[in-house]
Amino acid sequence: MTLTTNEKPAAAQRSARQVVSGVLLAVLALTAIAGAVVVVLARIGFSPVLSPSMEPEFAPGDLLVTRAVPVSELRVGDVVVLPRPDVAGQRYAHRVIDLQTRSGEPVVRTKGDANESADPQALRITSPTVPVAVANVPVVGRIALLGRDTGVRIALIVVIGGLVLVGAKRLFYRDAR
Numbered sequence: 001m002t003l004t005t006n007e008k009p010a011a012a013q014r015s016a017r018q019v020v021s022g023v024l025l026a027v028l029a030l031t032a033i034a035g036a037v038v039v040v041l042a043r044i045g046f047s048p049v050l051s052p053s054m055e056p057e058f059a060p061g062d063l064l065v066t067r068a069v070p071v072s073e074l075r076v077g078d079v080v081v082l083p084r085p086d087v088a089g090q091r092y093a094h095r096v097i098d099l100q101t102r103s104g105e106p107v108v109r110t111k112g113d114a115n116e117s118a119d120p121q122a123l124r125i126t127s128p129t130v131p132v133a134v135a136n137v138p139v140v141g142r143i144a145l146l147g148r149d150t151g152v153r154i155a156l157i158v159v160i161g162g163l164v165l166v167g168a169k170r171l172f173y174r175d176a177r
Contacts, residue, residue: 021171043068045131047081047091048141053112054079054093058133063141064093066131071106074099074125079133080110085121093133094119 038044045066049058058064058079066081074080076096084090094110097118101107106125111118 018171025167025171043129045081047093047131047133049093049136050090051092051112053114054095055114057113058093058136059138061139061142063137063143064133065135065137067134068129069132070129071125071127074106074108074130074132080108081131081133082108082110082123082125085123098122 045068047064047066049060049062049064052060064079064081074096076099078096079093080096081091081093084092094112096108097111098109099106102124107122108125109118109122
């Protein structure tokens, strides 16, 4: 079968689009992998802000970017993300207002910037590192909070998986028109 002159440019355009989309997909994949490597090597974490206790610096729904720092580098004034002693599995972000050593372990007192008084409990830090806030991304924490609901998590997995499958199908099984 021979191509007419009108079909040759169309085939060349399809081929160019395939190459460009393949390159963009590869760049996106490499960027995601590089980002994951940086997050692991730099000990970066993420934590959504749950309450207005740290306003005006951090609002509910913001996403804190944290870096795990050695306990020996912890200072008064740092905003740390610690486990809530009253609710298993939840963490909170408050500012360190007092740092002492008791029985060889650091003990911190914290306070939310918007709170009138310090948190009622002093917390003993038993881990070698502590997540300290280094930046925040406004509003993005709301998306992270959605992922805590099992139904939403399943729906996101299905939608993202479906999009990946459709994209892969289009990439690998194009009509040879």
